[in-house]
Amino acid sequence: MSTTTYNVIGTRPVRHDGADKVTGRALYGADLQLARMIHGAVLRSPHAHARILRIDTSKAEAFPGVFAVVTAADFPEAPADKIVDFGEGDTMLSSLRGNILASGKVLYSGHAVAAVAAVNAHVAAEAAALIEVDYEPLPCVLTAPEAMAPGAPILHDDLPNGNVAELIRYEMGDLDAGFAEATVIVERELDTATVHQGYIEPQNATAFWSSDGRIHIWCSTQGSFVARDASAAVLDVPVSQVKVTPMEIGGGFGGKINVYLEPVAAMLSKKAGRPVKLVMSRRDVFTGTGPTPGSRVRVKIGVNDAGKITAAQAWLAYEAGAYPGAMVGPGAMTVFACYDIPNVLIEGFDVVVNKPSTAAYRAPGAPNSALATETVLDEIAEKLGLDPLELRLRNAAQEGTRRADGPRYKRIGCIEVLEAMKASPHYNAPLPGPNCGRGVAIGFWFNAGLPSSATLSVNADGTVNLIEGSTDIGGSRTSLSMQAAEVLGLRAEDIHPTIVDTDSVGYTGVTGGSRTTFSTGLAVHDAAQIVVEQMKARAARLWAVDEVAFSNGVFSANGQSFTFAELAAQLGATGGPVSCSATVNPKGVGGSIAGLIIDVKVDPETGKTDVLRVTSVQDAGKAIHPAYVEGQMQGGTAQGIGWALNEEYFMDTAGDMRNGSYLDYRMPTALDLPMIETIIVEVPNPGHPFGVRGVGEANIVPPLAAVANALYRATGKRLNRVPMNPATILGL
Amino acid sequence: MATVFFPTLVRQQTGGLAQIEVPGATVGELIIAIEARFPGISKHLLRPNLAISVDDEVTPLGVLEPVRPDSEVHFIAAISGG
Amino acid sequence: MSVKVQVQTTINNEPVEFLCEPRQSLLECLRDIVGLTGTKEGCGDGNCGSCTVKLGDRIVTSCLVLGVEAAGESITTVEGLAHGSTLHPLQKAFLDHAALQCGICTPGFLIAADALLQKHPHPTEEQTRFWLSNNLCRCTGYDKIVRAVQAAAIEINGAAQ
Incomplete structure (x- = not known):
């Protein structure tokens, strides 16, 4: 456990962007106003699968107030085999391009077909409705098992295996021998529905294609450089021709890594000669951006009399939506990742279906597969008469445990998280009465590294400006500033962070993969160390000494000393300003284990579930700002509970989403949840100077299974479908 | 010599062989040695959707990553997260 | 495009005059015409609460009110x-309690919570959750928001008797 003492790390300063965000001054993408700016609207397909026979834009172009209309024909052709490297998973340019504006076929209801720019958004919408599209409807296929069946409608002619875009297979040990050793074997199959990240701010993008060829894009994105590179690839221009200014972002959770509107706004601007703003409606967000895959997962686990898992087998089919990329890889890699299992077989299928092209959502792929593993283990614990946490402890992964996909764990906090759950007040409290149940589950997420850059400039008043490129979704300005302050011996308030555009800082990957506090934090740490070295040299020059010591913000040598601020005031006279940059592309990523304990009460008449008590436990490595670590745990838990109990895309047989509003796609409200207790476990990551692991994602992995296990204890029913809503619970 | 583990689906190219010990100072040199033994295999190992893990850490250097004689090399699904 | 209407109103205690089309929502007028972009749009159909403002003595989702009604x-x-x-x-309580992450829902929560505290100076957790259930937050799980509102109630109105 963490024992190092820090001055700043572990405290709870007010976030640097806080005042702007509580007074309404913070500028999000839709808040941008530019001179001569016009507004756009996107026309979307009403069909889930259809051939486009003809698009006639003439009436829209002639409509008063319209400046430009674009279709796929306005964009450069995407070479069939070109791959775009976004540093966090590569994408076929043809898929990216095809999703932005359909050509040839539409592949889901909501697929963008054309866009209009006009004097205001109302006129743009009216004009878009005048675009005539002739479709030849084709049969659609909406679930992975149906899409894998012989004779299923085929989405893409160029996939070698029908609708299966990719097959994943991991094998370890001897599966048959492992199951032969088992005394208890349980096998279950569970389905999950398509769900959405549900960020409150809709996607938006404003673009200006200048007469000198430069393209400036302002947008809501998790990664300004990824938005730049993707837009440049779709527009077939060099990356240096595009500048992306990341506006404040109203939530992302993985769903704001992909680009949807940016290249369209740019092309409209090129035609119109004015800045063009596009903002999605809520229905556009549901039907036109990437939800997370629906899935079918089958898991079989065998355990011997000692409660040791002897063999485990998993079969996973994930719905990619319209284009390949269902996150079945991480689903397969995490399905048994919490446990030390000698004999394993995992098979995963990435299956295209006529639904929106899926995107990442917080630990993408992992909640679906953990649902199956963690409910099967619950059933096994019951059969063995073992406490469910004790069964997990007997099999917990630890340093040196080999995952089925090959690598062995470095230091990992699985045992520590399970012990913390076991010792928690919640786990040791009685349940309040009848129809109540308590469930537990754990989950793993890898977290990510990826490149990050930062610059620190020392001000004469002893404060430091931090220039960085990681969009701040949940307080990262502050978690980064705190790491600079810790190295420099300053207060968090002495660091002034600014997130700048892609022309103004070194390449920085997405705010995703729980990586910002780890990876950009490392860049900030390294830049701060260079600042210290340069400041030491200035002190050495002033004092005419060779060696200067630095500790707790004080430079000293031979009985003389300067505080950081005193030396900062003398920089001008000792050689000029100190401004230091660092870029990292680190190894040393530390995975995170999370656990959940949840109590529910089920009304036997109506099947309604009330959540009574929740405790989220997670290994943070080191919590830089504990309040925002708790916030990540609480937020991921709330999303997981919504996923487990309520959320679902209701698709009709024609593939149209029938609940594309917040009224009908019901996310948890304040009234649906109790307080969410948190226990931060700190098993430092040896790969980071402060031990940071990253906390954004693992917390959403356990809730589906924990809720299912709690519902079983409350109702006696093992449900095989998420969401576990009243209809599922009552068997309707 | 470093040990290279073949992904399950690539073992069709190796006659079912799951792992191999080959000489080399970098991942790239290991792959050249493997390609000599199993011609055509490298395109199945160096794919955009596969990340390279050396000694249990995904390496951003890819084929340029140095390896030691006791190193383990795996090819795993490339992921980042949300 | 239709003929614009002149609207005279009071916003944040200052007299304001603006021209709008009859079909434009109060939210659009505040953001795009008056330039007060602190009020946010999350759904456009009254279900997320991000555009909550106080109109007279009641709170409304300004996407469902016409600008001319102001x-x-x-x-x-x-x-x-x-x-x-x-x-x-x-x-201040939202900042001290880390009750925002992305911040897009925060303006709506603040306006709704202000109205709550005027009606219930010392709201229970249940009252707070019920009142704020018109406002969606996807980042926080509401825990820190509820705590912040209850802390502000004590700051404004003193401890409950």
């Missing part, structure tokens, strides 16, 4: 909560 009314938006450079106790 005539002769008094409106409070998030920009009107602070007194000069001094934050409203709710704003």
Whole structure:
């Protein structure tokens, strides 16, 4: 456990962007106003699968107030085999391009077909409705098992295996021998529905294609450089021709890594000669951006009399939506990742279906597969008469445990998280009465590294400006500033962070993969160390000494000393300003284990579930700002509970989403949840100077299974479908 | 010599062989040695959707990553997260 | 395009005059015409609460109110909560309790919570959750928001008797 003492790390300063965000001054993408700016609207397909026979834009172009209309024909052709490297998973340019504006076929209801720019958004919408599209409807296929069946409608002619875009297979040990050793074997199959990240701010993008060829894009994105590179690839221009200014972002959770509107706004601007703003409606967000895959997962686990898992087998089919990329890889890699299992077989299928092209959502792929593993283990614990946490402890992964996909764990906090759950007040409290149940589950997420850059400039008043490129979704300005302050011996308030555009800082990957506090934090740490070295040299020059010591913000040598601020005031006279940059592309990523304990009460008449008590436990490595670590745990838990109990895309047989509003796609409200207790476990990551692991994602992995296990204890029913809503619970 | 583990689906190219010990100072040199033994295999190992893990850490250097004689090399699904 | 209507109203205690089309929502008028972009749009159909403002003595989702309905009314938006450079106790409590992550829902929550505290000076957790259930937050799980509102109630109205 963490024992190092820090001055700043572990405290709870007010976030640097806080005042702007509580007074309404913070500028999000839709808040941008530019001179001569016009507004756009996107026309979307009403069909889930259809051939486009003809698009006639003439009436829209002639409509008063319209400046430009674009279709796929306005964009450069995407070479069939070109791959775009976004540093966090590569994408076929043809898929990216095809999703932005359909050509040839539409592949889901909501697929963008054309866009209009006009004097205001109302006129743009009216004009878009005048675009005539002739479709030849084709049969659609909406679930992975149906899409894998012989004779299923085929989405893409160029996939070698029908609708299966990719097959994943991991094998370890001897599966048959492992199951032969088992005394208890349980096998279950569970389905999950398509769900959405549900960020409150809709996607938006404003673009200006200048007469000198430069393209400036302002947008809501998790990664300004990824938005730049993707837009440049779709527009077939060099990356240096595009500048992306990341506006404040109203939530992302993985769903704001992909680009949807940016290249369209740019092309409209090129035609119109004015800045063009596009903002999605809520229905556009549901039907036109990437939800997370629906899935079918089958898991079989065998355990011997000692409660040791002897063999485990998993079969996973994930719905990619319209284009390949269902996150079945991480689903397969995490399905048994919490446990030390000698004999394993995992098979995963990435299956295209006529639904929106899926995107990442917080630990993408992992909640679906953990649902199956963690409910099967619950059933096994019951059969063995073992406490469910004790069964997990007997099999917990630890340093040196080999995952089925090959690598062995470095230091990992699985045992520590399970012990913390076991010792928690919640786990040791009685349940309040009848129809109540308590469930537990754990989950793993890898977290990510990826490149990050930062610059620190020392001000004469002893404060430091931090220039960085990681969009701040949940307080990262502050978690980064705190790491600079810790190295420099300053207060968090002495660091002034600014997130700048892609022309103004070194390449920085997405705010995703729980990586910002780890990876950009490392860049900030390294830049701060260079600042210290340069400041030491200035002190050495002033004092005419060779060696200067630095500790707790004080430079000293031979009985003389300067505080950081005193030396900062003398920089001008000792050689000029100190401004230091660092870029990292680190190894040393530390995975995170999370656990959940949840109590529910089920009304036997109506099947309604009330959540009574929740405790989220997670290994943070080191919590830089504990309040925002708790916030990540609480937020991921709330999303997981919504996923487990309520959320679902209701698709009709024609593939149209029938609940594309917040009224009908019901996310948890304040009234649906109790307080969410948190226990931060700190098993430092040896790969980071402060031990940071990253906390954004693992917390959403356990809730589906924990809720299912709690519902079983409350109702006696093992449900095989998420969401576990009243209809599922009552068997309707 | 470093040990290279073949992904399950690539073992069709190796006659079912799951792992191999080959000489080399970098991942790239290991792959050249493997390609000599199993011609055509490298395109199945160096794919955009596969990340390279050396000694249990995904390496951003890819084929340029140095390896030691006791190193383990795996090819795993490339992921980042949300 | 239709003929524009002149609307005279009061926003954050200041007289304001603007021209709008009859079909434009109050939210559009505040953001795109008056330039008060602190009020946010999350759904456009009254279900997320991000555009909550005070209209007269009630709170409304401004996406469901027409701009012309503001005539002769008094409106409070998030920009009107602070007194000069001094934050409203709710704003300060949201910062002290880390009750925002992305911040897009925060303006709506602040306006709704301000109305709550005027009606219930010492709301219970249940009352707080019920009142705020018109406002969606996807980042926080509501825990820290509820705590912040209850802390602000004590700051404004003293401890409950």
